[in-house]
Amino acid sequence: MRNRDDAKAVTTWDEPYLESCCRSALHRLTLVGPPGRPDGLKDGPCLARLDAMGLARRREDGRWEMTEAGTARHAREVLRREG
Template structure:
């Protein structure tokens, strides 16, 4: 049987938002920007979390998905 894709689909806009988020590293992205809907969607998927200050931060799962979908590689040294 063919291997079934078991991960949630990320729209192009969400992949772009994840890229921008991972580039910010530990400082995260502030809320109130145009990509808030994507970041909130990915928060529900477990790829993003909010800091106590309200900034968006990538989770370990978010960095893993970033490496897989955006970078297309196994290791990324930028964030985690």
């Protein structure tokens, strides 16, 4: 017989799910580094979603870069590192 306390142990996910395309866009931001990713590419909708989530931002020059929150999320979700 199962212990009923086990059934009460529920893991809560408090971050919005990232589609695989958005995880890839986040990863591409790490690959491009300081120069930033240009606007107008196919991953534009994902970059806009990442921006709305606070994981990326568009700079004044129009290029995209990762935020601190994006770096942490990339480490956890893409690189699978705790942080």
